[in-house]
Amino acid sequence: MGASVAVSEANFAAEVLGPCAEMPIIVDFFATWCGPCKVLKPTLERLAMEYGVMLATVDIDQNPELASQYGVEGVPDVRIATAGRLQPGFVGAVPEGQIREILARYELRSELETTLAAAQGAIAARQFPEAKALFDTLFERYPDHPGVTLEAARFLILLQQFEDAERLLNSIPPDQAEHYKRAQGVKSLMRFQQWAADDPSQGIGAAAQGVLQGEYETALQQLLAIVEAGTREKDIARQGMVDVFALLGSQHPLTRQYQQALMMALY
Structure with missing residues (x-):
């Protein structure tokens, strides 16, 4: 078919x-x-x-x-x-x-989506060799698929293989507007890694840790609270929220919800 x-x-x-x-x-x-x-x-x-x-x-x-x-x-x-x-x-x-x-x-699910979900599950279980094998399979079958490129780059960032991740992300051209924007968001994960390393227990560090673990709503709530509090970390938190929006994509429900909340907090 x-x-x-x-x-x-x-x-x-x-x-x-x-x-x-x-x-x-x-x-x-x-x-x-x-x-x-x-x-x-x-x-x-x-x-x-x-x-x-x-x-x-x-x-x-x-x-x-x-x-x-x-x-x-x-x-x-x-x-x-x-x-x-x-x-x-x-x-x-x-x-x-x-x-x-x-x-x-209509209950349609592609092989690509199923395999990506399996790779994400392996990453969550910290079964990194299995995740790598699944990504190898995906690249063999879908060598130019931006969704595969984005998820593989996220995996490499988790492994702190930043140069390889950036090379993958740079392969997505600007004319693929939706995926290019998400690629810039995935690049921000490197920044979140640094914030989490600085102080993973509170403030920006705790929110960054949430982003890295895929707990996006919790992270957005934490970042929004910092923006609303008006502390010295306000601008960093605002940028962090913008980065999460890019990561999730403009159509994601959390992006729509928290973009509006951020606007209200700022203005």
Whole structure:
């Protein structure tokens, strides 16, 4: 699976509505003149391969009746076909993280995500050789995947292999805006390592330790308290919160919640 197939009014039922009873299918209503469609297409193709599902593409200009039947008013309009019906997806070139959230609603989970979760579990259990073996497997199968690069860099930072981590992070180009921003956030883990080493028991050090252990909400609460207290560490805590936002990504619920709280504390 993971193929991209152009479908039309003539074969839509046979290629999409029938097969989706067995496995969800991503349906991309697009137009050749649509700029956001061209931006989104490579991401959809890559995700279809990663998740092992079919991507069905529908040119709305060539298939106006099909577009009208499903109420397509703007493109790209991406739906999920499952159980013989088209279900809501999204409209526009949305971030990859949001697409993954939508796929998760339909109980789709990729091999990459499963293996990454296993690697993270091995790290949490401090089974570092097992984690390294899992990352080696991921790089072999997904050599240019930014998600793998980011998580591997975090692992290297934990091992204090900072030069190797930075080399990985620098391989993510600025034109991959979402992943590039997260790469800058992962670089901040080196700063958190230093803060934690200075005084891991209280203040900035305790919050930094929480970040390094993946306890992001607790760390954000601690950093926010420092900002609100207005101590001499206020600016460091503010930068620490910004770094955590970059680490989590702009769409993460904690980022949204604590960005607003930080704004209220500052202004």
